[in-house]
Amino acid sequence: MRKIGTQTVVFENKPRIIGNYSVVGPKEGRGPMANYFDYILNHDLYGEKTYEKAEQKIMETAVMGAIEKAGLQPNDIDLFISGDLLNQIISATFTAKDFDTSFIGLFGACSTMTESLSVGSCLVDGGYFSRVLCGTCSHFSTAERQFRYPLELGNQRPPTSQWTVTGAGASLLSLKGDGPYIEMATFGKVCDYGVADVNNMGAAMAPAAMHTLKVHFEDTKRKPDDYDLILTGDLGKLGSEILIDLMEKEGYPLGENYVDCGNLVFDKEQKTFMGGSGCGCSATIFNSYVLQKLKSGEYRSILILSTGALLSTLSSQQGNTIPGIAHAVVVRRDE
Amino acid sequence: MRKIGTQTVVFENKPRIIGNYSVVGPKEGRGPMANYFDYILNHDLYGEKTYEKAEQKIMETAVMGAIEKAGLQPNDIDLFISGDLLNQIISATFTAKDFDTSFIGLFGACSTMTESLSVGSCLVDGGYFSRVLCGTCSHFSTAERQFRYPLELGNQRPPTSQWTVTGAGASLLSLKGDGPYIEMATFGKVCDYGVADVNNMGAAMAPAAMHTLKVHFEDTKRKPDDYDLILTGDLGKLGSEILIDLMEKEGYPLGENYVDCGNLVFDKEQKTFMGGSGCGCSATIFNSYVLQKLKSGEYRSILILSTGALLSTLSSQQGNTIPGIAHAVVVRRDE
Numbered sequence: 001m002r003k004i005g006t007q008t009v010v011f012e013n014k015p016r017i018i019g020n021y022s023v024v025g026p027k028e029g030r031g032p033m034a035n036y037f038d039y040i041l042n043h044d045l046y047g048e049k050t051y052e053k054a055e056q057k058i059m060e061t062a063v064m065g066a067i068e069k070a071g072l073q074p075n076d077i078d079l080f081i082s083g084d085l086l087n088q089i090i091s092a093t094f095t096a097k098d099f100d101t102s103f104i105g106l107f108g109a110c111s112t113m114t115e116s117l118s119v120g121s122c123l124v125d126g127g128y129f130s131r132v133l134c135g136t137c138s139h140f141s142t143a144e145r146q147f148r149y150p151l152e153l154g155n156q157r158p159p160t161s162q163w164t165v166t167g168a169g170a171s172l173l174s175l176k177g178d179g180p181y182i183e184m185a186t187f188g189k190v191c192d193y194g195v196a197d198v199n200n201m202g203a204a205m206a207p208a209a210m211h212t213l214k215v216h217f218e219d220t221k222r223k224p225d226d227y228d229l230i231l232t233g234d235l236g237k238l239g240s241e242i243l244i245d246l247m248e249k250e251g252y253p254l255g256e257n258y259v260d261c262g263n264l265v266f267d268k269e270q271k272t273f274m275g276g277s278g279c280g281c282s283a284t285i286f287n288s289y290v291l292q293k294l295k296s297g298e299y300r301s302i303l304i305l306s307t308g309a310l311l312s313t314l315s316s317q318q319g320n321t322i323p324g325i326a327h328a329v330v331v332r333r334d335e
Numbered sequence: 336m337r338k339i340g341t342q343t344v345v346f347e348n349k350p351r352i353i354g355n356y357s358v359v360g361p362k363e364g365r366g367p368m369a370n371y372f373d374y375i376l377n378h379d380l381y382g383e384k385t386y387e388k389a390e391q392k393i394m395e396t397a398v399m400g401a402i403e404k405a406g407l408q409p410n411d412i413d414l415f416i417s418g419d420l421l422n423q424i425i426s427a428t429f430t431a432k433d434f435d436t437s438f439i440g441l442f443g444a445c446s447t448m449t450e451s452l453s454v455g456s457c458l459v460d461g462g463y464f465s466r467v468l469c470g471t472c473s474h475f476s477t478a479e480r481q482f483r484y485p486l487e488l489g490n491q492r493p494p495t496s497q498w499t500v501t502g503a504g505a506s507l508l509s510l511k512g513d514g515p516y517i518e519m520a521t522f523g524k525v526c527d528y529g530v531a532d533v534n535n536m537g538a539a540m541a542p543a544a545m546h547t548l549k550v551h552f553e554d555t556k557r558k559p560d561d562y563d564l565i566l567t568g569d570l571g572k573l574g575s576e577i578l579i580d581l582m583e584k585e586g587y588p589l590g591e592n593y594v595d596c597g598n599l600v601f602d603k604e605q606k607t608f609m610g611g612s613g614c615g616c617s618a619t620i621f622n623s624y625v626l627q628k629l630k631s632g633e634y635r636s637i638l639i640l641s642t643g644a645l646l647s648t649l650s651s652q653q654g655n656t657i658p659g660i661a662h663a664v665v666v667r668r669d670e
């Protein structure tokens with residue numbers, strides 16, 4: 001049996017990340033993580049006529065980059081697992097269109113990076129596919145018009161708002177090759193604490209992150225201290241403070257090894273208020289900073305939870321609250 | 336190794352469908368399949384204020400029905416895999432919200448039924464989860480306003496259009512229990528032959544169905560005659576004729592054992608033009624008619640491919656064509 005506890009699975013065959021790539025927009029490229037990214041765009045339209053087409057091109061760049069870094073060709077890949085924030089995940093499906101491989105489309109909002117790694121690790125570990133590419137992307141300008149208002153309206157951003165990261169990240173999984181490996185995954189549940197404010201994603205997602213973290217520690221009998229680093233995806237400043245409080249109450253206080261990708265990607269002067277968000281937030285930080293530090297030996301074992309707010313304009317218009325979800329993966333280097 | 340050929344995986348441990356349920360709207364309940372469905376709504380609002388909320392309730396009914404038919408309780412399930420046609424798959428995520436189990440959100444448009452069965456079978460077969468619920472839904476009135484025009488506009492439907500099925504279907508997978516089993520799955524690629532007409536989904540999806548079918552026969556060294564029934568999801572009248580032509584040219588002519596769920600669900604007098612479509616089309620036919628005939632022994636082995644058109648109003652507005660995808664699963668009864 002590969003399942004331990006209620007929501008966690010262990011990968012006995014050690015699916016490894018044999019290639020990874022991150023690409024970000026110009027604003028992210030001026031942030032504190034700039035030196036870790038593989039590619040920084042000069043302009044967030046990336047030579048395209050629309051932001052949506054730019055988002056797709058960013059995804060294609062990340063996907064091709066991960067394959068090249070593994071020393072492989074696109075036709076060496078046998079499965080692509082991806083999703084994004086746009087209606088009917090068009091950035092992912094249109095990327096898959098020009099890519100001659102089986103495709104599984106996911107939707108987990110900003111939880112997509114670890115959702116794809118969790119599903120992908122099962123499929124590689126179980127011997128169903130040999131080289132599985134996992135990735136996701138987001139774009140500030142497409143997300144604003146998708147979930148809130150078109151930028152042209154010039155709406156004032158409330159102080160609890162976050163800034164969707166323009167960027168994409170991709171990881172290539174295989175049992176053969178070198179790289180850090182996915183040790184286990186905790187598959188999250190949908191949680192809803194009744195937050196309905198589309199400008200306060202951090203508060204909407206924090207309960208889901210708490211739930212997945214707590215279950216992870218219960219399932220594995222581990223403690224927060226057992227990891228060199230615990231990362232959440234995009235709770236931002238407010239959401240990560242809520243998570244720290246919630247975890248304290250649950251009996252698993254988070255220490256200094258806890259950070260949120262949304263707090264890492266921008267600095268205060270960049271006026272993003274609560275920090276970064278979007279699928280691209282944890283995807284780019286994981287596929288740059290985190291994997292580099294795992295490869296260099298600075299970290300030996302990390303736990304990352306991408307966090308997703310499962311809203312839609314359609315659900316908001318109908319008066320619904322915003323449920324959240326978080327999937328966690330443990331990534332280790334060989335001792 | 337569990338993979339054969341390029342896109343097909345074989346499930347050595349025989350994940351079984353130990354519970355299944357189908358629920359449809361009143362129009363589908365007046366069609367030729369009426370006697371096979373578990374539940375037929377009196378009104379397509381299902382007691383809710385909006386069609387979107389009705390769609391979610393239909394999904395909840397199917398999910399609970401499948402669990403009950405297996406003689407289980409919701410907390411016996413350890414994973415729910417689902418998606419739908421709405422923006423950010425809100426029918427699936429809001430169903431998952433009230434359901435205390437890990438959740439994987441998929442987006443595969445109308446291919447979601449076999450996409451969820453394919454992924455779910457890997458996870459059950461590999462021992463990652465023990466009871467996995469797979470399901471999807473669609474609603475005529477939500478899909479029209481999502482992808483085409485709000486019904487209130489009274490637009491005339493062109494002759495190539497199809498009618499989105501109001502309905503949901505769910506299958507519960509487990510290695511323990513009785514029922515037909517998933518023998519193998521062929522994971523589809525995204526195909527695009529350049530169709531851009533949002534009122535001609537059948538033509539957009541037929542190339543993807545052809546590609547998956549052809550690869551399935553190549554990977555497995557089987558022929559169309561080896562199955563008692565081959566079903567596509569929702570190509571409709573025109574799309575299934577295109578598929579028959581394409582398969583003839585590829586050297587795998589389809590015989591009388593080939594049918595399309597979109598051609599089964601409505602009869603000519605119901606004025607649906609090219610027939611049924613939507614996630615709910617193959618989900619309801621599979622979880623009623625098909626599984627009943629497998630259980631009764633009339634069929635021993637069937638191949639079903641749900642077919643998805645990967646469009647969005649966003650992609651159409653940007654002048655994009657409509658890519659398609661199809662995932663195939665083989666379902667057998669014990670000899």
